[in-house]
Amino acid sequence: MRHSTIPRRSRALTGTALAAALLISACGGEDGNGDEGGNGGEEGGGAGDILIGTTDVKVTIDPAGSYDNASFLIMNQVYPFLLNSQPGESDVEPDIAETAEFTGETEFTVTLKEGLTFANGNELTASDVKFSFDRQTDIMHENGPAYLLSNLESVETPDDHTVVFHLAEPDQTFPQVLSSPAAPIVDEEVFPADELLADDDIVAEQAFAGPYVIDDYSFNDIVTLSPNEAYEGLLGAPENDSVTIEYYSESSNLRMAVEQGDVDIAYRTLLATDVDDLREVDGLNVIDGPGGEIRYMVFNLAVMPYGTQTEEADAEAALAVRQAVADILDREEISEQAFLSSYTPLYSFVPEGLTGANQALMELYGDGSGGPDADRAAERLEEAGVETPVELHIEYGTDRYGEASADEYAMIRDQLNETGLFDVTIQSTEWTQFTEERTQDIYPAHQLGWFPDYSDADNYLSPFFHSENFLANHFSDEEIDAALIDQVTEEDPEEREAKIEELQYMVAEHLPTLPMQQGAQTAVTADYIDGVVLDGSFKFRFGSITAE
């Protein structure tokens, strides 16, 4: 790449006077690429002002009105949680809570630390906590995460420091829910109870109690954060002086920005080709972390070949068809060509990096080590009396899961048809229509992706395989229903892990969905940046970042 040879100037900005520092216009080299010949001046002085570039578009920093990566990225820095995880960990522990534990099967009690305040000086009490959760469910906003709290019946505040959550059903994942996008604690004196608050007002009121406060906010242009001295939670005081997030509209620009030193860190989302190129560039580090994102294929058990609503309904034949697909697909080949290895083969329902993950499908299907085995598929189909080639239609979404979706499904079609056992047709549909139609028994098989609500294996199991799953693909199995409830109520962590592993084998026999690929978290940083941690919590915490 042409720009890789451009000398990198030190990008660290000076002191806390960011506005002054910005006047320097310090960036990039003399490539004429939109750089305003800065007036030199105070460069490379103080450390600890971090510039992060991202292409993610954020929705709003009101927790009740957004549920997307970019918005949650900010929320994670500026709002406190009752429970949170430290960098490098995915298990949660008390954040602004003193203690947090189950005090009954469906009762979870949290005591808050003493003397908590928001950055604006308002006290943070149990009443704010109750307000934050009630507000979520009252507003139930179009883009909000309110449904994550559907198991929460009521919140009680016996005193100023104690909050008691009453659940409808026993649920060991509830502590994780308290660190999810549904759970930031907001200031009841600032936020209205029944509607969203505009971002500018939130910033003006300084209704923050997380590790950072927002100093400067320009919608989807720039957000500047500085440490919040009032924060006394788990994550501790930030190690840098400020963090500025810049929003790029295209990944190619973000790539150029990090290459030329316009930003210190590029986080979400660079193209796989670009990341590949940047790995070779001196002065840059590529940081990989486990990704919670998975790509999978859903079979509709009613309308797939031999499905329950077809003329030749035959559960065994339908199962054989699903298993044959699992035998034939070569995830490695797809990962390399369609995703340039930015996604990696996924052989189970729970992705790597989460407690309880395994590779159930690798043993059960294909050549036993992840590769394809067409002969095995042919045998399987013949045994079940399936006529070949099997006609199968697969639908995918055009825009939601990245433009490589088209390549991924073209390869799936190609791999299946190449064996002569299948006659696959594929088609794509614009996202909103697609997701409306996916529950209407129109698609025999279709694409979907999943980004976890919180970091718990159950989040990859119950929503998908319980009889009342959101997929509406007519999968229902009493044994699996029971096993799902069994693991989610199991209090002993080790026992629970074993049950989760067992459960994946059970589901792998039925294959109501077929796991395909797992995403990775990637950040590209300048080599003078330290402390970027991408872990299984799927939260990027800015506090640990430092610049030399």
Added chain:
Amino acid sequence: MRYIFVRFLLIIPTVFILITMVFVFMRMIGDPITAAQGGRLSAAQLDDMREAAGYNRPILVQYVEYLGQILRGDFGTTISDNRPVTEVLVTYGTATVELVFYGLIVAFLIGIPLGMIAAAKRDRWPDAGLRLFAILAYATPVFFLGLLLKLVFSVWLGILPTSGRASSRTRIELSRMEDATGIYLIDAIRAGDMGHVADVLQHAVLPATALGLLTAGVFLRLVRTNMIGTLAMDYIDTARSRGVSEYRLVRKHAYRPALIPIVTVIGMQTAMLLGGAVLTETTFEWRGLGFQLTHYLSARDFIAVQGIVALLAVIVAVTNFLVDIVVALIDPRVRY
């Protein structure tokens, strides 16, 4: 006068029809809840949320409610990013205006002189070449031209930025300015930093060229056609017979009358460029109304899309009105 009045009243049904069409279309193609959460909620959960948001009510009720809001001047708050629609319109509208302005400058600088040359050299090779150029400008999709320009000037030569309205540094500083106009060039000049001005202009070169060439082709043909028409008129013939040189004819005599239709077309073109800025803005990530429109459309953000289209409808209708008035003033035969 009566014509002007009647023509003015016609703006109302025009805008009304467009707003209604958009309202109905948007209700036909899914709702923002499905767009945002369809990938992780069950059909029943989605339906609960739709109920809560009021999208399950009869469309007529929603329509009347919407019209009421508009008449009160309340365009609402966007669903997908919780911003007042008026703010969205101002922020992105200024960006679009800036782009269209640059594009028109390029179109003028290229289209009008070349059109005059083509008319003067009518039917000879410069004319043929220029007409081919005009047709090529029309035949080349702006996004393809944009990709080529990027490939050559940004990637191979590395002399111009690929996209965006300004480098992030400039953008950040301009966004911090008090009472920023949102038009970067003006803001940069007011900030008094030549670096920023240069940066903004550098970013404008490729989009303005892509958009401007397209329009330049239109201008070129228009100037040529009208000038040929004018050059054939009696008084020109008279001048010609007096021995006035062909160059002087074009420069002095035929120039002005031939420009009149162009003035009206500029109106048309402005409206068209505003309406169709989607592709240029998408190609160059110029965050204007068109760029945002596709974004809001895929999020099924009714409120935002309706707001943007209502604005476009008003602009287009008013421009058409002005064009018609100008034409009526020029040509007294036109009457309703």
Added chain:
Amino acid sequence: MSATTPPDSSTTTPAAVPGTASRRYSWRRLPVIRQLRQSVGVQRGMLITGLVIVGLMLAAALLAPLITPYGPSQLRGEDGLFGARQAPSAEHWLGTTAGGYDVFTRTIYGTQTALLVIIVAVAFSLFIGVALGLISGYYGGWVDRVLVVVADAIYAFPTLLLAIVTAIVISGGSSSLWGGIMATAVAITVVFVPQYFRVIRAETLRIKTEAYVEAARVIGTPTLRIMVRHVLRNATRSLPLLVTLNAAEAILTLAALGFLGFGIEPSAAAEWGYDLNRSVSDVSSGIWWTSLFPGAAIVLMVLGVTLVGESLQDLADPRLRTRRRTDSQAPQATASAPVSAGGAAAGVPKGTGPSEIGPSS
């Protein structure tokens, strides 16, 4: 427009030859061929170039399976996958795309899709626009007024937005071949119907006052027959130009839809706009072959069609026709009208006429 077009030495437009005089048919009088015969010099060159390009495109579409080494949705050859973003080579003359398809094959097959969309879009717009224009112009009254206002309003609608919305409404946002074609065709139809409408309405208004129409009415000829036999046949002189413009816009709109991500799924058909959309990220890595060829194909196709249209317009407009003899007495009657193909007479002076309307975006 004045009621009588001045007679011109080198041509007789149908409008000037009312009724029975235009009965004698001959292939020489077919549109395009007639103009080809009457053209000279640069204009003839333009017309011929245009016709040659269109002819080549037609040939490419018909012979695609013979010319191309692979299928449009083929990913795998005898030695396994082609691989994505492969530079041009002996196996892949123009390289491979981001999805791992052969660029040459897809570019050639793209002509089929382009022609298909032209046929469908033009057929729709022509039929509806002409019918409405005839009715509106012939009957007048409130139907006419309403249609004029509606046509005006629709004309103001941003084409591309309309195309996107229709793409979602018509095909449910699905990327099938016919979904993409129909979405484009309908969007184009909505935008072009007002233009056909204006032209035909204006001509109808003019023709219906002509003596031969009056005569037909007096002797009791059925209205439908008058409209088709007498009015329509004489009202079509601006149509060839509008048709070529319509065709060009159809290609550009299909490409724009594809570019914006509402394209046709690559296993359903080869479509240039889709391929361009996928090549955007290649450009920043300096990969040029994935965007250059499909883009050039769009330009060539539109160029061919537009060249034909432009020359037809020149030949139809006496002011612009190349003077065969040094005939400086160009007709005056039409000089004051803008280049409009009927706009002014329709009472809605757009001032531009169809040929000045740029691509919809």
